[in-house]
Amino acid sequence: MSVRDRILQRLRERADGALSAPESDFSVVTGRGWDAEERLMRFERWIASVHGEVIHASRADWTEHLARVLRDKGVRRLALGRAHPVPAEARGALADGEVELVDADRDIATWRRELFDRVEAGLTSTGGGIAETGSLWLWPTADEPRQLSLVPPIHIAVLDAEAIEDTLFDVMERHDWAAGMPTNALMISGPSKTADIEQTLAYGVHGPRELIVLVRHP
Template identity: 40%
Template sequence: MSARDNILAKLRMANATPLKEPETAEYYQEMSPHWDNEVDRLKHWAAAMRAVKTEIYWVRANDWAKTLVEVAQQKGLRNILLPLQTEHGQTAATAVKAAGIEVKAFERPIEDWKDEFFADIDAGFTDSRCGIAHTGTLMLWPTVEQPRSQSLVPPVHICLFDTATMYDDFYSAMQGENMAEGMPTNVVLVSGPSKTADIQLTLAFGAHGPRDMVVLAVLPEHINPADLAD
């Protein structure tokens, strides 16, 4: 028997005994961390995100736009790219315009304003699909109204996150959001601003995307922001 025949024979033998599919749900149930209450889970998520230079502001559903404006003013933003076809984009636009900050939007093909988009947009604003507590992550769900470039290109990314959509781990998020059905071309997982240490092992932010990541984390009424203090 030649070496080739020997290799093929081993492969046929291996295929004759199919590997058992892993019990994914049972694995995550056993291995993933679980928290006794919402506050502890939120504190873990926030600590994980802040560890990689993410800024988190605890807000309410009725006042997050005010915090958005305050953040924009603190950072000296001249303009913000908003998803004006969405409810959160319209709410943000009303507050931003009142503060004298210019509103930008995807109102024309990217080819017609690509240079301006990459050079002159100060910040992009999006919402998020859900959060993942274990890794300190937000899941972004790009759409035509809110393309992935809205969060990836501008130097500052400001993200609105409803903390009621928090999952313990990625597997739970996949199941809870039914990602097997109707998933977009790309799902974006974000834990902080863009960073790299490729050059001389020196950590640098903003090399391949936003240098600043700001999360407006909307709390339910029964959670007191003071309980989430470090």
């Protein structure tokens, strides 16, 4: 019997019974009671406080807002997925435009240099938002890899207004992360930022310098 097995056996044979998890009080991380309007207001206020830009659109015209953003920012090469409804709809709307659509559902080794040197913006869907912290949460897939939100100078994220939750705990509970915790969930609160020893904050040093959130309303 190994040392590990002996330790586990002693734990199982405890004289005072089996170990049990302590009771946990989660009331401090949930139960905010905000309505949809309050959640949206808080989300927008907090993400704007760290240089995130929020643009409101309807589901019917959000791609028109996307095209305007790309034009205003001078984006000529946009990386995006294919299968998810968000990039699929964007591809349809931008197919005849001047923006080159760069496929993201490839082995990164085959397009790493293109991603770092030529792509000016990345478009992603989002799992939802968090009102308490002004954060987006993304669950990357092979269709929408994490590089889309971490590498290009501009990250454009599409968020449905009704997908904003009060707190991170509420997100985890609603989507049952305990039954299937994502291996690589991303929490995004504004463009990339860092600070030196003097606490001088700089944006865009090691990632997107701009975060634009397209909030879609029914």
